[in-house]
Amino acid sequence: MTKLLAIDSSTEACSVAVSVDGQRFVEYQVAPRKHAELLLPMVDSTLSQANISLQDLDAIACCVGPGAFTGLRIAISMAQSLGYAANRPCIAVSSLQLLAAEAFNLTENEICLSSIDARMNEVYFGAFQRDADGLPKPISPEVVVSPLEIELSSQYLSSAKLADYYEHQITLAGSGWESYSYGTSLNKIKQIPVNNAYPNAEFMIPLAERAFAQNEIINASKMRPSYLRNNVAKKKSAQN
Secondary structure (H helix, E strand, O other), X not given: OOOEEEEEOOOOEEEEEEEEOOEEEEEEEEOOOXXXXXXXXXXXXXXXXXXXXXXXXXXXXXXXXXXXXXXXXXXXXXXXXXXXXXXXXXXXXXXXXXXXXXXXXXXXOOEEEEEEEOOOOOXXXXXXXXXXXXXXXXOOOOEEEOHHHOOOOOOOOHHHOHHHXXXXXXXXXXXXXXXXXXXXXXXXXXXXXXXXXXXXXXXXXXXXXXXXHOOOOEOHHHOOOOOOHHHHXXXXXXXX
């Protein structure tokens, strides 16, 4: 079976997971501004618990955002360093998709709306549907946006056709839901919050396993953060 290391520090939480022969070894801690000092010891601890070395891994998965700029850079730098050291490929995973992966593990709902507090009265947002493997499939673009702009009829959700799910339970995942008020049409659906405000590397494992099986791997040097806010700034600048 695939041996994977997964790393995340995209939000206030910092987590590492190792998967070996179907077993998962996990370190998770909510520790804002301590990611740089915690991440490497967590990697060492999980590898030790799994009784393997870096060279035994098949790949290194890393959450590339969106999320806190500093946290993303710390995690990606760590994944790159480990990838170089062990000559292993990397796998990039979305933080919003990671939240949905945990939400689908905790519930039987078919739809998850992931929202991470992006500060400045904005959130990182994405909608996901459970696929045949029980994993989250994106059904909307990932965006940084004012929560009040997120309506069932908006450009952010129109492609998801969430109006078809009025009678279904829809899971809300991520820290963004605790901080802001959203578009009024979201109140029309049956919302089920789950207790996963921050991403957890443990639930990156199945996403990374499938990516590895489908050869969706990249060289460590090609790992890049997905800031979203930076992308939006570039688009607005280009329009002026």
